[in-house]
Amino acid sequence: MKKIIPVLLIASLMIYVSSCEKDDICVEGDTPQLVIGFFDIDDTTEAKDVPSLRIKEIILDTVINTISDRSSSLDSIGVPLRSDVTSTSFAFITDSADDADTGDETGNIDTLTISYSPREAFVSRACGYVMNYDDLTISLPASANNWIQDITVVQETVENSKSIHVKIFF
Numbered sequence: 001m002k003k004i005i006p007v008l009l010i011a012s013l014m015i016y017v018s019s020c021e022k023d024d025i026c027v028e029g030d031t032p033q034l035v036i037g038f039f040d041i042d043d044t045t046e047a048k049d050v051p052s053l054r055i056k057e058i059i060l061d062t063v064i065n066t067i068s069d070r071s072s073s074l075d076s077i078g079v080p081l082r083s084d085v086t087s088t089s090f091a092f093i094t095d096s097a098d099d100a101d102t103g104d105e106t107g108n109i110d111t112l113t114i115s116y117s118p119r120e121a122f123v124s125r126a127c128g129y130v131m132n133y134d135d136l137t138i139s140l141p142a143s144a145n146n147w148i149q150d151i152t153v154v155q156e157t158v159e160n161s162k163s164i165h166v167k168i169f170f
Helices: 004-019
Strands: 034-039 054-057 076-079 087-098 105-124 128-139 150-153 166-169
Touching: 128 150
Parallel strands: 034 166
Antiparallel strands: 034 076, 054 087, 087 105, 105 128, 150 166
16 A cells, blocks of 8 residues: 555656646737828828838838838838837838839838837746837928828837827828
């Protein structure tokens, strides 16, 4: 009888340990993108497509790859914010095209600077940490040539990519 009890304890422990499964599948572990919606300046409740939209990150001088480049049917987009700094500047280019002779960018270019406070958030053991952004503000230098006529920050905290954080009116 004395020999059976240790064997049962060891067997029970082995069954318990082998039945545990590691949480190594990450479902909700992406850093959220800033979601921007485009709206008609005359009817601020109506979404509006931006013709031939291209967005370039200024410092890295790269076209963002979260949207189809120069798409004509976008009324909302998601753009990635940099987590290593407290602001990201983007060139929003409408009617974007390449000049046939020089290859230079043509179109109406507005430069937006998005400022924020990056904050790490623990998701799970499998996902680790993601970056969230607090205290969101946006600035657009005033110009008579701006195609963007107004900007409204709807949510000052970026914790998911499910709803619009910023509305741009044109």
